[in-house]
Amino acid sequence: xxxxxxxxxxxxxxKEGVEVIFGFPGGALLPFYDTLPQYPQLRHxxxxxxxxxxxxxxxxARVTGKAGVCLATSGPGATNLVTGIANACLxxxxxxxxxxxxxxxxxxxxxxxxxxxxxxxxxxxKHNHLVLDVKELARVVKEAFHIAQAGRPGPVLIDIPxxxxxxxxxxxxxxxxxxxxxxxxxxGHPTQIKKAAELINGAERPVxxxxxxxxxxxxxxxxxxxxxxxxxPMITTLLGIGCFPETHVLSFGWLGMHGMTYANKAxxxxxxxxxxxxxxxxxxxxxxxxxxxxxRIIHIDIDPAEIGKNVRVDVPIVGDIKNVLEVLxxxxxxxxxxxxFNQLDQWRREHPAIEIRESEGLLPQYVVRQIYEVTxxxxxxxxxxxxxxMWAAQFFFYDKPNCLVSSGGLGTMGFELPGxxxxxxxxxxxxxxxxAGDGGFQMTIQELATIVQENLAIKIAxxxxxxxxxxxxxxxLFYGRRYVATPLYGPDFxxxxxxxxxxxxxxxxxxxxxxxxxKAMEHQGPFLIDFVVEPEExxxxxxxxxxxxxxxxxxxxxxxxxxxx
Amino acid sequence: MATTKHILVAxxxxxxxxxxxVSSLLRRRNFNIDSIAVGxxxxxxxxxxxxxxxxxxxxxxxxxxxxxxxVEVIKIVDITEDEPVSREIALVKIKATAATRSEIIQIVxxxxxxxxxxxxxxxxxxxxxxxxxxxxxxxxxxxxGIRELARTGIIALPRGGAGPLIVEEMRVPKQPPKPPxxxxxxxxxx
Numbered sequence: 003x004x005x006x007x008x009x010x011x012x013x014x015x016x017k018e019g020v021e022v023i024f025g026f027p028g029g030a031l032l033p034f035y036d037t038l039p040q041y042p043q044l045r046h047x048x049x050x051x052x053x054x055x056x057x058x059x060x061x062x063a064r065v066t067g068k069a070g071v072c073l074a075t076s077g078p079g080a081t082n083l084v085t086g087i088a089n090a091c092l093x094x095x096x097x098x099x100x101x102x103x104x105x106x107x108x109x110x111x112x113x114x115x116x117x118x119x120x121x122x123x124x125x126x127x128k129h130n131h132l133v134l135d136v137k138e139l140a141r142v143v144k145e146a147f148h149i150a151q152a153g154r155p156g157p158v159l160i161d162i163p164x165x166x167x168x169x170x171x172x173x174x175x176x177x178x179x180x181x182x183x184x185x186x187x188x189x190g191h192p193t194q195i196k197k198a199a200e201l202i203n204g205a206e207r208p209v210x211x212x213x214x215x216x217x218x219x220x221x222x223x224x225x226x227x228x229x230x231x232x233x234x235p236m237i238t239t240l241l242g243i244g245c246f247p248e249t250h251v252l253s254f255g256w257l258g259m260h261g262m263t264y265a266n267k268a269x270x271x272x273x274x275x276x277x278x279x280x281x282x283x284x285x286x287x288x289x290x291x292x293x294x295x296x297x298r299i300i301h302i303d304i305d306p307a308e309i310g311k312n313v314r315v316d317v318p319i320v321g322d323i324k325n326v327l328e329v330l331x332x333x334x335x336x337x338x339x340x341x342x343f344n345q346l347d348q349w350r351r352e353h354p355a356i357e358i359r360e361s362e363g364l365l366p367q368y369v370v371r372q373i374y375e376v377t378x379x380x381x382x383x384x385x386x387x388x389x390x391x392m393w394a395a396q397f398f399f400y401d402k403p404n405c406l407v408s409s410g411g412l413g414t415m416g417f418e419l420p421g422x423x424x425x426x427x428x429x430x431x432x433x434x435x436x437x438a439g440d441g442g443f444q445m446t447i448q449e450l451a452t453i454v455q456e457n458l459a460i461k462i463a464x465x466x467x468x469x470x471x472x473x474x475x476x477x478x479l480f481y482g483r484r485y486v487a488t489p490l491y492g493p494d495f496x497x498x499x500x501x502x503x504x505x506x507x508x509x510x511x512x513x514x515x516x517x518x519x520x521k522a523m524e525h526q527g528p529f530l531i532d533f534v535v536e537p538e539e540x541x542x543x544x545x546x547x548x549x550x551x552x553x554x555x556x557x558x559x560x561x562x563x564x565x566x567x
Numbered sequence: 568m569a570t571t572k573h574i575l576v577a578x579x580x581x582x583x584x585x586x587x588x589v590s591s592l593l594r595r596r597n598f599n600i601d602s603i604a605v606g607x608x609x610x611x612x613x614x615x616x617x618x619x620x621x622x623x624x625x626x627x628x629x630x631x632x633x634x635x636x637x638v639e640v641i642k643i644v645d646i647t648e649d650e651p652v653s654r655e656i657a658l659v660k661i662k663a664t665a666a667t668r669s670e671i672i673q674i675v676x677x678x679x680x681x682x683x684x685x686x687x688x689x690x691x692x693x694x695x696x697x698x699x700x701x702x703x704x705x706x707x708x709x710x711x712g713i714r715e716l717a718r719t720g721i722i723a724l725p726r727g728g729a730g731p732l733i734v735e736e737m738r739v740p741k742q743p744p745k746p747p748x749x750x751x752x753x754x755x756x757x
Contacts, residue, residue, distance in 0.1 A: 124591045184638045
């Protein structure tokens with residue numbers, strides 16, 4: 003039986019196991035939306051801005067492990083997806099973005115709502131395709147899902163002209179993909195693995211840096227086995243947080259510009275560095291020439307282009323992390339590094355990352371800590387970008403993977419709210435807290451309507467300091483405290499919440515924080531809390547630009563008191 | 568590390584937009600490209616790109632690996648070390664008067680190039696050869712005044728019997744038999 007392009011797309015999505023589409027309609031998509039009700043297995047969530055659809059699909063993909071699907075119409079709808087697609091690209095999230103396009107006779111003629119979205123997204127997608135004939139649609143969809151999820155995940159865009167949705171053909175969903183040019187290496191080279199094992203077994207001061215790749219590969223048991231059997235201190239990147247329980251004795255926090263000083267120090271002193279599923283991003287390494295100067299570096303990653311890109315590597319291993327570690331672990335000799343561990347433990351106690359200074363005012367770090375205490379760490383935290391993001395990573399302990407959903411690579415402000423939408427839709431039975439900055443929150447504030455329309459019980463905590471916090475901090479520390487374009491006037495968020503139809507609270511006093519959070523948790527449904535915090539708090543430690551990781555600036559000494567834990 | 572000229576050969580699928588993808592990637596990552604030549608191959612649906620790129624070893628390795636990530640790029644090899652046979656064609660229009668014409672023709676003969684067009688005040692020369700030969704001829708002709716020059720960019724094939732770009736012989740590491748993993752099909756349980 004012949005089917006239309008719209009039907010073929012729907013059926014293909016169902017065959018790929020898609021359950022949710024985040025989308026926004028438009029002229030070019032009318033034929034598709036008209037067909038959608040015929041497929042009740044596909045739940046459509048209407049966002050308020052296509053950027054929200056892209057971020058929601060990204061976040062959904064991160065928390066479920068499935069590909070996230072977002073849908074936008076041609077022209078401005080498609081271009082509104084670009085930020086979200088770039089975000090998914092830099093954080094390796096499997097997102098399939100489908101855009102409508104003007105009818106084929108109009109393509110390339112500057113038609114109404116026409117834009118060359120495949121050209122625009124060339125550098126930020128793993129692959130994209132403009133479907134000019136309905137006969138190739140099923141194959142293109144299958145390939146798209148394969149490419150998005152295989153190897154190092156990433157976004158794929160499918161551009162479908164309006165008339166292709168209406169053309170008819172026989173629907174045959176291919177069994178396999180035929181992509182001779184795309185065959186990721188999944189199993190590490192045995193000789194390389196052997197070399198790595200030898201290095202690790204002979205190391206005196208080894209350190210593991212685990213990144214998001216460990217989470218994507220679901221290699222949690224394997225990495226734990228590696229760390230525990232050889233007693234290797236475990237450090238993560240920002241996006242690797244949660245791959246190893248942060249409350250484990252071998253967990254030494256995360257590295258980088260705002261990472262723990264003891265983590266940065268450990269890397270500086272280490273003699274063998276096992277980098278797993280991370281890409282030596284500049285925020286993580288500080289100035290590259292001073293990074294891990296004493297260490298031989300083992301780099302395990304599925305993307306060969308990342309190996310040797312930023313940092314010279316002694317033992318490169320290309321492969322899926324789970325596979326590689328399974329083989330590597332068998333060659334690891336159980337031992338301990340008791341002196342090294344004690345040294346790190348001492349540093350950890352001398353530079354605790356968890357101290358919150360005494361203050362009468364409401365400190366943002368305290369808010370994050372109280373969210374941790376009330377939820378007992380059992381929540382998915384979705385953040386925006388900026389100071390609040392760093393505090394959310396520092397003052398909350400993540401024992402499980404994909405509980406911190408954050409925009410790392412692109413650092414997109416405004417990710418928080420639609421990201422929370424995607425997380426809640428993906429894991430509806432879990433508590434989802436959206437920790438937002440007042441700046442980023444205003445960028446995608448319209449998704450509050452999505453939350454209410456879909457009745458998503460997301461708890462929102464706005465860290466409201468009236469500034470573009472992170473930029474202000476840099477202006478304070480490096481630009482002579484000249485606050486240009488950073489004081490941020492914002493609306494009364496409680497009134498906004500009321501206008502959107504969700505309950506809310508404002509908190510100015512630290513004694514009200516815990517009860518506010520508890521009230522939010524008790525409420526069955528979305529809840530917003532506007533935390534009006536100390537306006538000029540800074541994130542410490544901070545590695546200044548151009549400095550090495552060990553040259554971090556810490557909180558000025560006189561104000562430091564004993565840890566609050 | 569020393570900056571040298573490398574010859575990269577890529578076998579790519581003959582699909583619309585592939586050249587765009589490759590050049591876009593080269594531009595984005597700021598790679599220093601001297602020339603790109605693309606054409607069909609002995610295998611159907613496959614095109615061959617010959618890319619001349621300048622850089623040190625680490626840079627070239629990055630170019631090669633980044634290009635390999637493009638889905639339509641099936642294989643990409645650096646054949647510089649193989650000392651391949653490389654050729655390019657140049658068409659050059661030279662100012663030629665009655666006084667200079669015979670001298671130009673003599674130079675052209677020495678290089679075994681061809682005159683392909685004559686007019687009252689110019690000659691068009693066609694030369695095929697490796698880069699050094701073409702450059703040498705152009706240097707000699709420069710003195711007469713070059714009106715217009717078109718060069719194709721280099722194509723190259725490694726010497727000897729079979730080439731490195733046979734798709735069936737693609738180097739695939741020996742995979743150990745994969746244990747049945749049913750969890751790969753169902754969503755992971757966190």
